[in-house]
Amino acid sequence: MPTFHIELFEGRTVEQKRQFVEAITKxxxxxxxxxxxxxxxxxxxxKRENWATGGKLWSDVE
Incomplete structure (x- = not known):
């Protein structure tokens, strides 16, 4: 059974998540x-404050 763990920035709507998981499943x-x-x-x-790339928090990126 394939299991996906997907991390993404918070803020997507339930409908966006619904469409996303339907597409991945298909x-x-x-x-x-x-x-x-x-x-x-x-x-x-x-949260953007809990994710960093290149030594910078995403909450600090404009």
Whole structure:
């Protein structure tokens, strides 16, 4: 069973997340030939102040 753990900045709407997981599930089923019920997706909302790239917090990036 494919399981995806996806971290993203907080702020997406429930509808955006719904569309996102539907698209990931569809692509997974098509490429791996699995049933939708076997695809698990965990979305982890992260505050920009808790994510850094290149030594800078994303909350400090304009």
């Amino acid at each position: 692509a997974t089923c098509e490429s791996l030939k699995v049933e939708p019920g076997s695809v698990d997706i965990v979305l982890i909302d992260v």
